[in-house]
Amino acid sequence: MLKKTIMWISVAVIDAILAWVITLLMANGSYALGVIVVLLLIFIDYALINPKGYPFKYMIPAIIILMILTVYPIYFTVQLAFQNYETGYMWTRDQAVNIMLDTIVISPNPKFFNYSVYTLYKDYKPTDDFVMLLKDSNGNLYIANSPIKTGKAKYVSNFEMITNGSISINGVNYSIVRSLKDPSQIIAISVDGQNYNYFYSPSDQTTFPNLKFFNLNYGPELSNTEFINSQFGTLFFTTTYGFNKLVTAKYEYTLSTMPVVENGHNVEKTVLVNTMTNQPVVEHDYAFWNVDPNTGKQTMIIGYYGNVGFSNFGSLLTNKQITSPFLTVFIWTFEWAALSVFFTFAVGLILAVILNNRQMRLRTIYRTLLIIPWAIPAFISIIIFRVGFFNVSFGIINRIFLGEWLHLAPINWFGDAFWAKVALFLVNTWLGFPYMMVISLGALQSIPSDLYEAASIDGSSKWHSFWTITFPLLMTPLAPLLIASFAFNFNNFNVIYLLTGGNPPIPNSITPAGQTDILLSYTYNLAFGGVSGRNYSLAAAISILIFVIIAIISAINFKLSGSFEEVNK
Template identity: 30%
Template sequence: MSLSHAEYPGAKPGKWWQSDVLKWLLIGACSLFTGYLVVLMYAQGEYLFAMLTLVLIGAGLYVFANRKAYAWRYVYPGMAGMGLFVLFPLICTIAIAFTNYSSTNQLTFERAQSVLLQRQFASGKTFTFALYPAADKWQLQLINPNDGKAYVSAPFSLTVPEEPRLALQPQEQAPAGEKATLRVITQNRQVLNTLVAVLPDGDELRMSSLRQFSATSPLYSLDKDGEALKNNQTGTLYRPNTDTGFYQAVNAQGQWQTESLSPGFTVTTGWKNFLRVINDEGIRQPFVSIFIWTIIFSVLTVIFTVAVGMVLACLVQWEALKGKAIYRVMLILPYAVPSFISILIFKGLFNQSFGEINMMLSHLFGIKPAWFSDPLTAKSMILIVNTWLGYPYMMILCMGLLKAIPDDLYEASAMDGASPFQNFFRITLPLLIKPLTPLMIASFAFNFNNFVLIQLLTNGGPDMLGTSTPAGYTDLLVSYTYRIAFEGGGGQDFGLAAAIATLIFLLVGALAILNLKASKMNFD
């Protein structure tokens, strides 16, 4: 560590860029930029992002600016990455689980109120309009359809309008040039929507369609309390309902009516989403069924892939087998092919009408299983495909572990007259299972959340009937959560999906702990 001139009075001072001046300038600039980002995020209502930015960058500045925290410079990138990509998404998911966040309730209360207050309705005169070129600018012409009077504005720019208010003057003749086509108007619609045409009598008109300007008024206005909205067209009063997250109509007695305004706003619902999973029969029944199937699928996948991989590893390691190298390459090929390609190929092979598998079964046994419409055969198909995708990995591991088993054990077993099956179950299997246990636990956790297989092969089908949320017999918990979040018929319910994702996290964590304890692994 270098020491400064102040620490060695007799040392010659270095150049300014070699001193601490540049370092503190950079730290100050980063601090100002961080403060700007935090304030900007906070103003936009992104409180979690603001806190994350403040904590990560603040900690980084402290670590890299303080010599006493020098050792933390090697740990900080990993901890920051863990916080950014693991802890932060987890915290966000748990936070969303306690809200009504959905496709209809995405905005904050202030933002939803602002959107509603910006809505307009045609309240008076309506004029047809046209645009005429004027050098590199344009002129707006309004024509009263009742008396045919025309009004024309001064030239203005559609790229960067100098003034959104255009004063129009009576003019009998249309401006020179050919009026703009509907395509030009459509391309510049965003700018035209910001213009306010002011007639000589003071009336203000706004663009109401691609061919008309109309006198408009705000559709909603704030009541005296600053929260309730009044419909200026119908007189209906709407108040914010903090239970549903919508502005909802009220009658003269202040009682809620069925009509509500969209967009809604996010509100804290407490344990409502979690209680829905427990109390709603249309959610609880598919959730329990899918949870049981997810565990069965994960356990059977681990058993089948390990069994097939271990047996094939023993076969290709057999000394008497000729052409072992060719067999190894052929058996490892499924692992080399991208999984999504293999899944799509199997989807075609299992096609109920034209798939090669059903054609072969029909010729041999006279049967055509309904792979995609019957729940039991669909689950069997998924296990078959996933075993095909997973066994090469286990086979490669077993091939390496078999090399570590001493040959003396098999020689002693041969002297005792043991058969190959006895060698496998009494020597090979016990010596392979123990080192494979951590990998089997990892495989279980991976298949517990095997979203790609389900999404590409069956999309969760066949669908369950009578459920409150979209659910299928082959859905895993992760694909069930995805369907709730993005395929819900009543709107994308991210709050409920986050609640189920939180439960999945707790379940997987609990199962992982149980597996680790069962395998007698040391946590400390």
């Protein structure tokens, strides 16, 4: 009974938490993740409540993680592949609109206001409470009240001209307190009787010690504050002038209703209007555009992402500047994976054949020493190879082996596609032959020796019996492993990225592709390469392609290794 109670309570608690998470996600617009959590909720409830769901109880934590980190990313990658999510378009439409609405533009003939900050001290320390004294170019003084928050990172402050040393804003009385010794100095502002002390002014060096406090405590608020006066319009601290002075400025875009023609009908519609030109902003190709009223020329303001269908896949096949480097990368990926398997297997098999003799002394020591390249984390070996061995000017291959010893010209390892590939195969063979040696040794030892005895009685040479007996018998257990190795090298990002970085680059490519890039490193460059911006969607499209290829290879492999049969056990 107690157990049941605990069970129900935990179900209730988990459901409550998940329901809250779902609401949160839905509110944030991430519906897919919300759906994933809903599925999780159903699964958990089933596992906990239904007696038939008992086996699933064990799986709950793993399933949660798999759903979030495997299922959702796969869904997300697919979704991304059909969007235009790339540099310049990384906002939702709503975000783009909000960014436009937040853009501030300085008026054509700006007026400038100097300002000083007056702060309320408490226990001899400045507080977050402050008012500002503004001064225009004619020497008129104004009081700006403490900014009031009106929205997310949006503040408003009202300012009014001081007459007779005081002013009332929104029912609060402000009066200035002048120094008795030097009446030109305004040492404080009295707000309903409370004195705010002179704290900071960008034109007064003696207040600079307070700059740090000002920047830290008032800066973020002030840079998002709109100072409003009925006569002057609005003032801002702009990026152009920083906190040096206030300047007459306004929001560059506002929302207003305008009659537009839609489906042949005149309708009133809310549109964004550029306040400088009074022209409505037009919207097409997933972006907003300014229209020049005189020439009609359009300039892009900001882009947003949306579904573009198959255009990413289309551009891989039809856009010449993308297709040709993509094909180079695509073909090289297969060459790379196949030749890597070939070289590592060849070296590994030869060593295994040499070591495959039970009478050989020190055999295990040799084997252990030969395993070392496999045992070292690959990234360390690769980095050392690149920095110490293959570096064109410092590396010991060019400088010592070729230069000092053989007096040969240095090899341009990463500038010449052929030599870059040679370097890659050298390093990858060094890294990968121990694995091949070990699996070959295992397979060799399982071949019964009486087969060879029979062959030698028949007069078969060693070479002949290797190709007719050993090799075919080896391939049966090794084929799945070789295919798996092919799949592994197909995505062997570390060697490519850390050794050559894909270099040398393919000329005339508008995407960051190199002659030794494989599909995965190409994807990485597209998404995180940096120089030419991030094109997440194209990267996702190529990821899907890799998914498909790997799936085919895996299917073959499962067939060969009998993994599907294991499922049915």
